[in-house]
């Protein structure tokens with residue numbers, strides 16, 4: 145009895161801020177409003193499957209995947225260094241990663257704008273070293289850079305937390321059984337760290353797929369991602385129906401990728417069976 | 419004379435301020451079953467870790483088959499370890515845990531299956547192949563750890579309290595199996611245990627350690643019957659250890675009386691430790707006894723009774739006997755000259 149009454153505020157909160165908005169999204173997605181009135185329709189969805197929008201979807205997926213991969217390749221070694229090192233150095237590296245996260249996300253991204261600009265910090269530095277200028281602002285590269293920069297900590301921290309919990313005795317046992325350091329890594333450390341890798345990938349891929357700030361600022365608006373598309377529909381075009389439909393596609397995509405990831409998480413036990 | 423397979427020469431190990439091992443010299447012969455015995459924290463695990471290559475000696479060298487291996491990494495040493503804390507691979511099932519070393523050696527699937535099967539049988543875990551190691555009981559995990567090391571048929575197997583988590587019956591069985599394996603496969607065992615009965619029954623050689631130093635090395639019989647000092651006597655089996663004074667060769671004073679003994683080579687009037695095993699004390703009529711006392715407690719232990727007899731000088735004598743006297747009775751204690759063991763006092 146007490147338990148269920150204690151849950152009431154949460155239930156109200158969830159209803160107000162999660163369930164009702166979701167229902168509204170569903171409602172808008174499946175209706176079209178014309179001067180004659182509002183009717184049920186799949187039109188918003190069929191519109192999304194036009195090539196121009198599919199290209200946006202494809203680009204979003206590609207950029208998110210590339211960013212996630214780069215985050216993994218950069219983040220794993222950092223997590224290993226942090227997990228394997230003496231106390232003081234570990235804390236310094238950790239701080240380096242966490243301090244930028246205390247700063248506002250928008251500010252951080254604006255800072256990159258200043259760095260990458262035609263006459264920004266990077267190019268001033270390059271030309272002072274008499275190296276050729278680099279104009280990567282408003283390219284895919286800049287967007288990926290922004291994503292990697294912003295989301296890297298979400299890759300490093302979960303991997304670090306799993307790695308630091310691996311019993312040193314297990315590593316010794318593998319060495320005892322004849323495994324050199326490469327084999328210790330491929331056969332013991334990496335498989336044991338998979339849960340961290342999976343949650344790192346999830347935590348980077350999701351926001352990378354849905355971001356619209358990074359692509360707008362660093363992509364200069366010419367590299368529309370699916371997040372920008374949704375934003376435009378709601379705030380600029382005012383087509384809530386189409387915006388809701390795209391949002392629903394996104395929700396489905398995210399649920400799908402979460403399902404895939406959790407499948408991998410269960411699978412890593414079976415995968416090593418052979 | 420068989421050759422030495424492992425030798426520690428003047429090895430010491432210092433962690434920060436703790437001296438875990440001090441100037442240890444130990445030679446282990448091929449096919450020998452050596453047991454390290456000693457109280458918690460005396461450096462048994464450290465000794466094994468040095469041989470296994472998980473620690474580097476602060477001083478001294480470690481030799482394997484006549485070669486200095488002090489700087490050889492553990493994965494190149496032909497030694498396998500059963501770890502005190504098991505250290506099983508939690509991402510692998512029982513079968514793959516045991517097969518780990520064989521896969522590293524790239525043996526073919528057929529051989530692996532056969533060897534792992536044999537091991538599972540040995541440690542009594544048939545049918546557990548696909549089990550997640552985290553779902554096993556402590557004793558089952560311990561047996562997987564034994565199988566995982568033993569399956570590689572190493573030259574030397576290091577076992578750090580490998581049977582500690584097993585119940586008495588399984589423990590006896592495994593002691594027997596391990597001893598058999600050791601003889602059959604001709605593997606040198608370096609075994610750590612807290613259980614002195616286990617040490618005495620299984621070993622060719624027992625090494626008694628205290629505070630990082632070897633107190634005595636010898637066969638189980640030597641260690642039990644001729645302990646070199648009061649520490650060894652007190653640690654191996656139960657003992658009465660009292661202060662005494664050596665009057666001359668074969669004559670010692672303790673407990674307020676003079677006794678004949680068989681020990682020689684002490685100074686005249688030298689203070690010594692006198693060690694008497696509880697099973698060597700016999701109940702005799704008071705009027706024939708040099709040692710008398712009042713029975714304080716009687717405990718029935720199955721085969722025999724354990725009694726504590728308080729002597730007039732305050733010593734509580736531990737007596738094991740198949741006979742008993744009720745609490746409060748005054749009894750006499752008799753002992754034969756050869757059952758009195760005289761030890762030099764350890765000078766601090």
Ligand SMILES: Nc1ncnc2c1ncn2[C@@H]1O[C@H](COP(=O)(O)OP(=O)(O)OP(=O)(O)O)[C@@H](O)[C@H]1O
Nearest residue numbers: 433434436437438457458459460461462463464465
């Ligand atoms: N890595 C380490 N760092 C600091 N001190 C250590 C370390 N390893 C061992 N020691 C210390 O060295 C001493 C010997 O430890 P060791 O583990 O060899 O004891 P042990 O004989 O195996 O004891 P037990 O029977 O309890 O397992 C202890 O005082 C221990 O605290």
Ligand SMILES: [Mg+2]
Nearest residue numbers: 462463464502
């Ligand atoms: Mg130990």
